[in-house]
Amino acid sequence: FGLSDYWSGGPFPNFTPLSMVHLNQINPSFPNPFVQFTNTNTGWGSNTEGFKVGIELNQNYPGPSKTFAMLIQYENAPMKFYTNAVDRMIINADYNPTINNATINTEGFVGIGNNIYWNEETGGAGPRSLLHLQGPNNTSFTGHGWRTWQRTGTYISEHSDNLFIGLKNEFNNNGINRSDAVIVWGDDQASVADQLADNFRLIFCGVADGNGNGGTNPRDVQTRNGLETMRMTAFGRLGIGPLFTWNTPPARRLELLDYQHANGNTTNDPQLRLTFTQANANALNTTGRWTDFQTSSQGDLFIHPRNGATDRRVGINTISPGNFLAIETPSNPNPGASGETAATLTTGI
Secondary structure, three states: OEEEOOOOOOOOOOOOOOOOOEEEOOOOOOOOOEEEEOOOOOOOOOOOOOEEEEEEEOOOOOOOOOEEEEEEEOOOOOEEEEEOOEEEEEEOOOOOOEEOOEEOOOOOOEEEOOHHHHOHHHOOOOOOOOEEEEOOOOOOOOOOOOOOOOOOEEEEEEOOEEEEEEEEEOOEOOEOOOEEEEEEEEOOOOOOOOOOOOOEEEEEOOOOOOOOOOOOOOOOOOOOOOEEEEEEOOOOOEEEOOOOOOOOOOOOOEEEOOOOOOOOOOOOOOOEEEEEEOOEOOEOOOOOEEEEEEEOOOOOEEEEEEEOOEEOOEEEOOOOOOOOEEEEOOOOOOOOOOOOOOOEEEEOO
């Protein structure tokens, strides 16, 4: 079945329908080819009622093709998308749900996930950010870690836990034209304890070993869980290294645990390097200018400054140590509890 518009510029061009229903526009002065759906609620007295599907010619568009494909919802109601008779996605109209005792406008917000969450027709809150991804494993969700400023970004939720990646307005002395980039994760516990709350982790996954479900070696990038490189607790204890777990979280504000490095040495590599000039990737210990700090297998602190292949010196209160270890006391020293001070201490070979 095919329909085409009226042509007044000469012989009528040949038009053969190429689909079950084919609408064609020949004369650009005629209306764009749309299919319009209306009912008694929307009314049917104009071409801006109900729902329309079609294409529109836009001569001002700078791209090579000036024809837009369009879905137009003229009513103040959401657009919903289904597969297998299940609600999979929603695009909000002018909607004002109350979440965490705050009423917000979520017009234009997009939610992707199953229908137990988006049911706005029964009072559901719907998507909480411009893009909201709702996982398939869900319990009842009443807001928890969500805040009213988590709008401009992507909100991901599952099992009543959540992640937000986006922008946060800072209303301070710098004025309102300030939006900081933020990564926010949240838990569903009413009273969060640092050792019990969900963690934030960075994980690298290489090519899967077999079907991707085998192996548990935490230092192997091909296992099911991948290689965890960083973990942070809810109260900001940060661990860098592959062996932190929920049962053995970082113990300090910053904890470095290194069992995997580039030199094939998996037990005694330094945990921290302060670099002035980078080392060559193929000669990490004999090029560049740097100082390594390491806790040894015996629990000792090893400080190792280098300039290329040459060992350098350690200075305390001096930037130009004269020996391998130099301690300089500042002028007008304040003696400690022992009453003892040292003017200068140097030690070397």
